[in-house]
Amino acid sequence: MELRRFKDEDINQIVSIFYETVHSVNKRDYTGEQLHAWAPKEEEPLKLKAWKDALSHNFTYVADIKGEIVGFSDMNQEGHVERLFVHKDYLRQGVASALVNTLEAEARRLGLNEMDTEASITARPFFERLGYHVIQQQIVERKGVGLVNFKMVKTLR
Template identity: 60%
Template sequence: MIIRKFHDSDVRQIVSLFYETVHSVNKQHYTQNQLDVWAPRDEEMLKQTTWKDSFNLNVTYIAEINGNIVGFADMTQEGHLDRLYIHRDFQRQGIASSLVDNLESEARQKGLIVMDTEASIMARPFFEHHGYQITESQVVERRGVVLENFKMVKNL
């Protein structure tokens, strides 16, 4: 596995991985309606543009195996871990841990002392295992549909 920085040419594969992961891995914790508003197909092309811009502003790492992107994670300059997604066929292989370790290391190099994220029900145990603590359980609304997630923080 190779962990590397984001390239603009990665965005199509990343957006595809995002949609596939949300709709497969998270279906045990969210309804189909919730998954459809979390990752709506009608926004896929828009995400390719907007995400490319945000990945370039953020600190973004890509996990690659045999030339294929199997995961990605990004963090804002202020230490908000925005997105962390691992391909459904590569779950529980240490990829997410490697990506988060890289982001945390970069955050420390930037002099940040805290990182935060908003974790899904599925991701909550992962983040707890990595030292993040829940500060708030929250309900977010997208397109009139309610989803539960958790604000979490970690002192670096």
């Protein structure tokens, strides 16, 4: 597995991983209605452009295995992890940990003292294993549907 910076031509694979992961991995913690509100397929063309712009401005890394992107994550200048998604066939193989560890190293280089994220119910245990702790539970609204997530923070050493 190679970790590398995001390139514009990665966007199609990245958006595909997002939809696949939400609708397959997160289904154990969210209802079908919530999954559709979170990742509606009809918004894919809009997401391609919006995410390409956002990922280009953030610190974005992809996990690449023989030319196939198997995961990605990004962080803004303030140390907020915006997205972390791993292909459903590559879960529990160290992909997510490698991506977050890379972002944490980037945050340290920037002189940041902490990082934060808004983790799904599904991702919360993963972030807790990496030393993040819950600040608060939130309900975010997507297309009029409430989804529970957790504001989490980690102090960098």
